[in-house]
Amino acid sequence: MNVNLSTFIPILIGFLGVLGYLAWLGYKRTTSAKDYLVAGGSVNPYMMALSYGAAFISTSAIVGFGGMAGKHGFQMMWVVFANIGVGIFIAYLVFGKRMRQMGSNLGSHTFSEFLGKRFKSKFSQWFSGIVIFIFMPLYAAAVMRGAAEFMVPIFGIDIKWLAMIYIIIVAIYVITGGLKGVIYSDSFLGSIMLVSMIALIIFVYTKLGGITSAHQQLTDLAHLVPQGLKAGGHTGWTSFSVFNSEIWWLIVSTLTMGVGIGVLSQPQLLVRFMTVKKNKDLNRAMVVGAIFILIVVGGAYITGALSNVFFYNDLGKITVDVVANTNIDQVIPSFITAYMPQWFVYVFLLTLISAGISTSSAQFHTIGTALGKDVIEDNITKDPKKKVNTLLWKRIGIAIAIVFTFTLGIYVFPPGIVAKGTAFFFAIAAAAFLAPTIGALFWRGTTKAGANWSMISGLVVSIGWVLVFNGSTLKIKSLFDIAPWKYIEPGIVGLIVSIIVLFVVSIYTKKMDQDHVDSCFAKQTVEQLEA
Amino acid sequence: MLGFGDFVTFLGYTLTVLVTIVCIVVGIALWNKEV
Numbered sequence: 264m265n266v267n268l269s270t271f272i273p274i275l276i277g278f279l280g281v282l283g284y285l286a287w288l289g290y291k292r293t294t295s296a297k298d299y300l301v302a303g304g305s306v307n308p309y310m311m312a313l314s315y316g317a318a319f320i321s322t323s324a325i326v327g328f329g330g331m332a333g334k335h336g337f338q339m340m341w342v343v344f345a346n347i348g349v350g351i352f353i354a355y356l357v358f359g360k361r362m363r364q365m366g367s368n369l370g371s372h373t374f375s376e377f378l379g380k381r382f383k384s385k386f387s388q389w390f391s392g393i394v395i396f397i398f399m400p401l402y403a404a405a406v407m408r409g410a411a412e413f414m415v416p417i418f419g420i421d422i423k424w425l426a427m428i429y430i431i432i433v434a435i436y437v438i439t440g441g442l443k444g445v446i447y448s449d450s451f452l453g454s455i456m457l458v459s460m461i462a463l464i465i466f467v468y469t470k471l472g473g474i475t476s477a478h479q480q481l482t483d484l485a486h487l488v489p490q491g492l493k494a495g496g497h498t499g500w501t502s503f504s505v506f507n508s509e510i511w512w513l514i515v516s517t518l519t520m521g522v523g524i525g526v527l528s529q530p531q532l533l534v535r536f537m538t539v540k541k542n543k544d545l546n547r548a549m550v551v552g553a554i555f556i557l558i559v560v561g562g563a564y565i566t567g568a569l570s571n572v573f574f575y576n577d578l579g580k581i582t583v584d585v586v587a588n589t590n591i592d593q594v595i596p597s598f599i600t601a602y603m604p605q606w607f608v609y610v611f612l613l614t615l616i617s618a619g620i621s622t623s624s625a626q627f628h629t630i631g632t633a634l635g636k637d638v639i640e641d642n643i644t645k646d647p648k649k650k651v652n653t654l655l656w657k658r659i660g661i662a663i664a665i666v667f668t669f670t671l672g673i674y675v676f677p678p679g680i681v682a683k684g685t686a687f688f689f690a691i692a693a694a695a696f697l698a699p700t701i702g703a704l705f706w707r708g709t710t711k712a713g714a715n716w717s718m719i720s721g722l723v724v725s726i727g728w729v730l731v732f733n734g735s736t737l738k739i740k741s742l743f744d745i746a747p748w749k750y751i752e753p754g755i756v757g758l759i760v761s762i763i764v765l766f767v768v769s770i771y772t773k774k775m776d777q778d779h780v781d782s783c784f785a786k787q788t789v790e791q792l793e794a
Numbered sequence: 795m796l797g798f799g800d801f802v803t804f805l806g807y808t809l810t811v812l813v814t815i816v817c818i819v820v821g822i823a824l825w826n827k828e829v
Binding site for chain 1 (some may be wrong): 810826
């Protein structure tokens with residue numbers, strides 16, 4: 264993107280100034296562990312929804328997935344449908360309410376602590392904490408690298424230094440402000456994302472003569488689909504791929520099911536349900552959350568897909584032929600540079616920085632508290648006097664998480680791993696966490712052994728699937744190379760196994776104490792809610 | 795079909811908008827309800 268640094272740097276300083284103020288506000292208002300972990304449990308619903316959306320949508324979700332829509336077209340709208348239908352409607356209306364209520368009944372402040380208390384199992388707590396601490400940095404490193412990579416050509420600075428500056432900015436407000444600092448900042452960052460993507464959608468459809476006209480022009484380009492994509496099942500940018508083809512599996516299994524359903528098992532998002540006080544806060548948050556995802560994710564996909572029409576009308580080429588080395592990560596930046604006014608380029612840059620920072624901050628908070636609280640504080644420091652209301656372990660945990668992620672993202676990951684790291688963590692989280700979470704929230708008959716074996720089997724099967732069939736998930740060579748098995752999402756396979764294990768083991772193992780189960784599922788009285 | 799090339803893609807686009815409208819309507823209907 265063409266950026267005049269003498270104009271952009273003052274804008275960036277102002278932007279960072281606002282973030283700094285919000286971090287300070289979070290720090291000033293954080294006086295207890297509850298403030299630090301779940302922002303005091305009484306966050307405004309609008310802020311909660313913006314924070315949920317901003318944490319969910321990273322730079323790579325806009326640039327990477329938007330670019331993917333440039334290649335695969337409007338069939339990717341099914342991913343947005345799953346994001347809203349599952350990630351907002353079901354998540355807020357059904358999942359989130361149980362999570363909020365049960366989390367409150369159990370007095371839990373992290374996802375792992377929730378599992379531990381629900382199943383009266385230290386193993387559930389530390390094992391899920393370890394899984395988060397080991398595997399989430401892959402996702403966090405991917406998001407950090409994705410955010411830093413797109414800034415390299417703009418600032419002309421080595422990626423190590425850019426990543427270092429980026430991570431220091433995030434570290435300051437996450438370590439000091441806890442989840443309050445994160446949520447205050449996310450509301451600001453999410454608002455920038457929302458406004459700029461609304462402007463982008465209006466521009467794209469207006470320039471192409473309206474919705475139907477824009478889509479029709481793209482439909483008319485179907486004969487230009489390159490031979491390589493046709494072989495993969497591509498039929499045009501406004502039609503679905505051939506059933507059982509490579510692209511069909513990518514869209515249906517990895518993106519729509521993997522990312523769409525996988526969102527319900529993301530600990531950094533689930534913990535946000537514990538930040539609101541009442542169910543009606545979630546009803547209100549659902550309105551903002553749905554609009555946010557439609558505009559920000561849908562906007563990126565619509566722009567990516569319709570960029571083919573813009574480039575074809577002006578250059579006689581489709582999008583993948585316009586970007587250098589057919590690098591689809593360049594689709595959205597190339598489109599913005601070519602067609603949007605200079606002021607919008609600056610706004611869009613802030614949007615991408617916002618998307619990266621808001622996701623990274625949520626990740627660091629989750630990884631750090633998993634290590635600091637769930638693995639160390641609640642297990643190693645056994646003396647209750649030593650762990651009364653202390654924030655120290657959590658801050659140390661976050662600092663370790665940040666250093667770990669930085670090392671992984673800059674010194675261990677090969678370039679081009681951004682989407683892979685994200686998809687891999689979604690797979691792991693869905694396979695290991697979704698079944699025990701559903702069991703915890705909706706089935707009284709779920710036992711401690713059922714939940715723990717479900718978590719272990721999901722994790723082992725999903726990693727095993729990568730090693731045996733689907734090595735492309737991590738850019739490694741798997742044992743076998745058989746279609747369609749190699750295209751099937753490891754998280755979905757792991758999830759199916761973990762659901763079966765949860766059910767079968769729970770039937771044949773010792774039931775949970777009935778009083779404990781009743782207290783978990785107890786509805787809160789008006790007095791309790793008002794307290 | 796809004797200019798789309800096939801029904802499945804048209805359906806994906808339409809359902810995305812519809813589910814957003816459902817979220818807005820349900821959210822507003824339950825705005826003050828503790829359910």
